[in-house]
Every structure is written in C-alpha cells, then in structure tokens.
Amino acid sequence: MATDQRGRMPAGAQLSDASGIGRRGVLGAAGALAAAGGVITAARAQAPTIRLGVLTDMSGPYRDPTGPGSVACTQQAATEMANRGFTVEVIQADHQNKPDVGANIARQWYDQGVDAIVDVPTSSVALAINGIAREKNKVFLNSGAASSDLTGSACSPNTVHFTYDTYMLAKGTGAALARSGGDTWFFITADYAFGHALQRDTSRFVEAAGGKVLGAARYPFPATTDFSAFLVQAQSSRAKVLGLANAGTDTSTCIKQAREFGLTRNMKIAGLLMSFMEVHSLGLPTAQGLLMTEPFYWDLNDRTRAFAERVRPRMPGQAMPTQVQAGCYGVTMHYLKAVADMGAVQAKADGRAAVARMKAMPTDDDAFGQGRVREDGRKIHPSYLFEVKAPAESRGPWDYLKIVATTPAEEAFRPIAEGGCPLVRS
Amino acid sequence: MEDLFGIPAPLLFGQLLLGLINGAFYAMLSLGLAVIFGLLNIVNMAHGALFMMGAFVAWLLLDKLGLGYWWALLLSPFIVGAFGVVLEKLFISRLYKLDHLYGLLLTFGLALVIEGVFRNEFGSSGLPYRIPPELAGSWDLDFMFLPIYRAWVVVFALVACLATWLVIEKTRLGAYLRAATENAPLVQAFGVNVPRMVTLTYGAGVALAALGGVLAAPIYSVNPQMGSNLIIVVFAVVVIGGMGSILGAVLTGFGLGIVEGMTKVFYPEASATVIFVIMVIVLLARPAGLFGRA
C-alpha cells in the first residue's frame, strides 16, 4: 500500500524496532520471532534451509489487507514447495509502517540468515528495504507497496515488485473508465506525494482516452476526517466520475460520506487504491457501485478459486485472500521455484543470482496465472477493473466484485523504457 | 447564481453549514474539556480516546446486543461516563495535590492504553455503523443537499451544549460547582461533598465526549485513532477560547468550525493548519484567549 498513515496511527504507535542488543540478544530475539511466526517446516538433517521473513503491517491501518493474511499466504507457498531438496522456514515481524523500524528488522534478519523478505506494504518502508537488500545481496520480494519507483529510479537487481503499483492502478481505472463513458472526472486528493502521483497519472490516462478532468480538491493529509466540503465541490462540478486519490481509512470515510451526500445518484466513484477488504468492512449497501482496479480477485477463474480454498483455512477469520496477500503467495512460489532450479546453496549465497533466475523463468501460479518478471524487477500480469456488486447481486459472503474491463498484461504496467531504471540501460 | 468572493453563493452557504457541523464536534469536545479543567484543573489528554470509546460502545451495543442508534445515544454516554468515574477514582484523584502537568501526563498514558487496547481488539481499518433509518435521506435546500443526519448533529449538539451551560449557570448544583472552582475548601466547609462532585464532573465531561463519539459514529469512520485525530485541534480550540468560560468554549468551537469550513473552499490545503495559525495570532494579541481571564 502506498501511503503510510502515520498521522492516523493511534497515539502510541511509537517507535520500536528489533535492532539487536548484543549478539546473544539478537539470537534470542530471532528465536522469539521464529517461535511467534511459527516455523512451518521442521528442519531436516543436512538439507539447506531457505528463510523467508514476512515483514508487514501487523497492527496498523493495513493489517487487514496485508498482515497475518500475507504470512498465511507465504506459508501456503512454502508448504506447496516442500520437498524440493531444501526446507523452508517462514518468520514474521511488524514494521508498524515506520521505515526505521522496518530497516532495523531487515538488517538484522539479513545478518541472521534470512534469505528473502516478503510483502512490505508502505512505500517508505519498502524503499528503505530495497536499498538494504541490495547492499547485503539478499532478495526482496515486494507485494504490498504501491510506489512505481521500486522498478523505476530506485530499481534494484535484488528486488522483484510483484503485485501492483500506482501506474497500474491509474491506468487500469483511468483509461478503462474513460473509454467506457466515464469521461469527466473530479478528484479528491490527499495532499502529499502519493496522492499527487495517483491523481497526475490517472488524469493523464483519462485525457489520453479522450476524457476531461473538471477539477480536484486537495485535502490536508492526514488531518481530515470530514470530506463533506470536498464532496459538495465534486457534486457541483457535475463530473461523471469521482476519483479518490487516497488510501485506507480516508477512502472508506470518503465513500461513506459520498453516499450520505447523495453523490452516488449521479456519479460513479472510483477508489484508485482500494482492495476488496475495504468493501468487506464498508458493507455492500454502502460500497455498491464502486469501481476499483486489482490484478487478483478470488473469484476470477477456477485456479484462483482453488487457490483461495486451499489457503483459507490458514487465513485470519477464514477470510478470502486480497491482492497483496495473493501476491505474497505468487512471488514466494516463483522465488522457491527459482531456488529449486538453481540449487538452494547458490540461491542463498547470491541474492542477485536468485533474482536473475526469477527473471529468466516464466511465472505460473494459481493466483496470477502465467506471466513473467521483467528486467527492471516488475512482474507482469493483467489488471482488472471491478465494480462492487449490489447487495441483491451478491450470492453469498465474499461475493463482492464483478469485472467491468480487463487491461492485458503487456499494457497494464509502465513500459520498461519509461521507468528510468538504470538496470535496463546496462 | 450570484458569486461571493468568486465562489457561487449557494456553494458558500453549503460550506458554511458544513463548517457549523464540524464545529459542533469541536464545541462538544472543548466544552467537556473546559468543564473538567474548570473543576479539576487538569487537561484531559484522554478526551480523544474517550470520544473514540463512545463511538465503539455504540458499535458494540449494536453488534453484541442488537441495540440501535437511539439506545446508544442514551447508554453510551452513561457507560463511558461510568468508566470515567472509575478512572477518576482510581488514578486522577491521586494527583490533585501535585503539579497540573502530572495530570496531563497521566491522562496521556491512559489515552495510550485505551487506544492500544481498542487497536488490538478491533484493528485499525474501521468498523461500519449506519445512519439510523429515521434520520437517513437528505433535504434539498436549493443550494445543497443537506443530509438529515448532519442537521440532527448540529441541533443535538447545540441542545447538549445549551443544557450543560444551563446546569452550570442556572442550577443549585451548578452554583456549587462554580463555587468549588473558586474555593474548594470553603465549599467543603459548607457541607458539600466536593470530592464526589469532582468525580461526577469528570464523569459528566467524559460523557459529553462519548456523546460526541456516538454522534460521529455514523458519519466518520469508527476506528481507534478517530479521537487522536481530533483532539489536538480541540486543544488549539481551547487555547483560542480560553478555558475560563463554558459559553466561550462552545462559541469558539462553532466559530472555528465555520472558519475551517471556509478555508476548505478558498484554500483547502490550509484547512488543517488554519486553526493553529489562528491560535498563534490569538496568543500574540490576547494570551489569555478570547474568553479567558488573564
């Protein structure tokens, strides 16, 4: 997830981290973390162990779409890739959406023999770990962060960015909607870099598809709890689509208040960064008619349904996996296949080589189907524009979305030449 | 359509009204803070957390007991108020002889505990709470759609503030309260149980916060950090108004809500900071606050 909502963190989401105190302290903490995370495979004699650290938001605003579910999906992949000549161990930690906390844990993990760090929502934390993985020649398998810089100016030979990014979101929603009649837009934008980027990219695609942006209201982030003033402005613009260039609770509150102020009667609302987990917490009566782009939904096809059924017993509250959680599964599967292909000992010794092997092999997993990892570390797959079903259309729990449009894999992401990734030139 | 300051007049009126609605929350919270401060001389840093609790209790009543909005409006302030009474008895009452800053630190700690517990229990992503069917829908006021529930919030908050003011200014209980604020030992000497009055005052101030929480539940997101977002702004409101006067707290709350609403029209980027800027100006011109006694 792109934004970090430190301002919305409860009072005490205070700094805490896992930088070690002494070597003994380090090992003790590692033991505790491993115990807490659940070592999923008993060590077998002599077989090398691949250690995966799921670093995610276990307590903050992104806990539900990432968090324990990301851990469960990573463990699912580890289970499915068992018996390939190495054992897999999954540990977890909470980065609390703080870059220095995340960076500390990552340094310590890599120093203690963690081979790959998985997930890492919140762009600021992801960017910090991107650098550490490169410095220590380990592997960073990102699913949760939105920043397209991870495969752009900050791209690294040690990183794979799997699930989505801001470019994909903007294109999937902006271009597809403008083409299908949603050609006049008004934005409500969180006034900081992420919000600006999302608004700018989406506007570009809307305009490229012949649409028009009628206006935008930038609201102070993270201090705004009442969006009615901006919603009234949006209403009086008479735009057909309201684009919400924000995330998390801001998006939910906007949607709730948009319904209250009757915007849904004559406007379509597009949450530019939403997952169906937010639909789940808003409830269908409030969320119906919303538009959002995701590369994964559990009910896409037989393979996604099979994957969802397999992983659900592990999921907190038996929830369906979200795109980020499914991404943790997909990227872990692919990494472990690459490890099996090149040999665990070599993969552990050289993170860069492991990622190079991932790029050389086509991907294929139940959640995302067939695809590939590009030279800049970007995983390529189609993205889908979904509309939230009306309560009457829903056939049961978790049946929330229907596909409105599909963006094919090769068009869904930023063209490799436009990203400015230094790896590509060399 | 006429323009005022380059903005269509209807839009401006609409925003004025919306500002008033947000002002209602500022007013209720700063009123509670002022009542508590008046008698206890502490800044209740836990006020935001208790506001949040009010909303959560409403949600819990619905989810666990099936009691809807109207019950919550009645019960939640009592439940949270009772919780406040326990807090006062157990913790806050031990600090009256000490520097006021200790009260601030203690209630800050309590706020951390309360928010942390709710975050562990309910996560951070927010819980759904619907507008009661009786207040759903909206009025078409020509210049804007006014959701009926928002109108209800303003009216209800005004009534609650007015009732509090009446109790303090016009009743015997209020007279004791004001007297105890001035000189507690003397009032005690007249046979009034001042410690109990202090406890109940804290409970009442907390109940006002909880009432605000219930009012907010259907329109804001019910999440553990909903109070901490609001409370720093409310502190600025209190500094601007000065904590000396009940009416001052209410007027400042509504007034600043309107100012903030106007900022959202003319320069939305500044709407978060405008109240703090006003605070600085007031401090430079009138350090005791608009309604404060120096």
Add this chain to the structure above:
Amino acid sequence: MSDTAITAGSLPAPKAENAVAWGFSRAQFAALTAMIVFLAVAPFVLYPVFIMKLLCFALFALAFNLLIGYVGLLSFGHAAYFGMGGYIAGYSAKALGLSPELGILAGGVVAGLLGAVFGWVAIRRQGIYFAMITLALAQMVYFFCVQAPFTGGEDGIQAIPRGSFLGVVPLDRDMAMYWLVAGIFLGAFLLIHRIVHSPFGQVLKAIRENEPRTISLGYKTDQYKLVAFILSTALAGVAGATKSLVFGIATLTDVHWAMSGEVVLMTLVGGLGTTFGPVIGAAVIVTMQNYLAELGAWVTVIQGVIFVACVLAFRRGIIGELGNLLKVKL
C-alpha cells in the same frame, strides 16, 4: 509550589563542598566515568547501530530535560525539532552533498531557529497551556513536513549518505560512525551540564521554583525561558540530525506527536531534572521497544501503563529513586 513542582526528582542542590570537577559531585563523577567506560567498551560487545540509536535518543531526552527539568516547562512538541533536524541533515547530505558535520550543524541550527519562533509564541503561557501550545505548533510542523517537497512526503528522505567526517574519515563503517555519535553525545552531555551549572542555569532553576519571585528579583524571565527553549530545541535538532545519518533515512515518524510523547516518557522514566536520568530512561525505553517489537500494538499499551505507573508511584524516575536511596544527587 516548590513542594509540588514537577521536578520531584531533584533534591536540594548539594553545594560546592563535594563537587569534584566541572560542577560534578563525587557520585556524579563516578557515574560519568562509568558512562565513558561504557561508551568505550559497548560497541565491541553490543550491536553498534543499536548503541548509536540509543545515544541519539538519550541526547534527545537530555535536550528535553533541559526544559522540563530545569525550567519546569513541559514541551509536548519536541518531535518537531528532532524530526526537522533529521530532515535538514538528510537533505544537506543527500541533495546538497554537505559533509556530515555540516549536516548535523545545519540540523541543529534550523531546529534552533524554529524553536526561537515557536518559543517566542509559546512562552506567553505557562503550565498546561504551554504544553498544549507546543503540541499544536508541532502538529503544524508535521503537516508542513507531509506536504513540503524536500521531505519526500510519506516516503521520507531515503538512502542518506553518511559521507566523510571533515572530508577525511569515511563513516560508512558502523564503528567509524559510532565514534562520531559517541563524541557528539558526550559533548552535548557536558554542554548541558555546563549550562545547568552556570549562573544562567541557576536563574532557570529559580524560574522553575518560583517565577514571580524571580521576576521581582529583576530577572527578565521570558528572555531566560526563550534562550533555554532555543538551546533545548537546537540540541534536539542535533539528536535528530545524527539519527538520520546513522540510519540513512529521515521520515515522518520523527516529527509525529507520538515521538513527542515518547521523549516525555523516556525522561519521566529516567527521572525529571536529573543529570543521568534521561540517558537511563532512553536506554530503558529503546531496549524495551526492541524486545517488544513483535507484540505490535501492545507496545503502545505497555508504554501507556508505564506512563501511568510513573506518574502515580514513581515520580522521581529510576535515577531519582536511586539517588534518593543512595542519598546522592545523580
């Protein structure tokens, strides 16, 4: 007021008779020696990055204690200066290519300037009003940092180079950085001690004990308070600047009000108005967070409980209680 003043940790100052050197009493001198020995040995035994983090927070708490402990002013917005120092140092090192010592200096200067402006506004009110005003002003800084382009918004400033000290000593190795951080910490520690024991410091303490009387003695207390505020904020800026170079990142975490609460907690746990309390308090809190990281949100609850416990039963803090027990001033 003096019997109820916030600085319950301080005992009446034992005067010069048992002072050994530089205004340190014998006990304090022993503690100082122990601290220096620890600084020299620690990086060989413990994880140097951890010790550096601890020292940055200890310095932050010392700066904060200068205000609360010796002037009796509770600033609830010190994260603004800490975080701003970090951003300035990060920006100077990364975008302007300044050397680390200049970056840290710039961080301190800018934080001090910010402190001068905010202090000028805030000292108009005392007590809880002062706390609320500093909190509100710090919140403005937070909003500024979210929006300002140079801070990198929610991504923060990433990959800040440590550079070379005085252009000669490269600081990329943790041990090299450690000695710089230890030096800054020790220097600032001695500076604060010197300030507190100067005639200027005596006036500050007089203000804490009884401001009206100090005014009646002819001191312009507002000026003293403002200077103390600027010194405190500048040192907080130095702490934040150093931290951003150690970790190579400067982010919104450090300007958020939760950080302001955290430094209050560190100082309270260690002992308000004691010489060594903030250091011990920072060590306790940072270590605790380290071990409790996997508990997630419970860390918040535990910190809240510590707050409540300290205020109710433990107002002197660790060092204050220890000093009381040993009948010395630490």
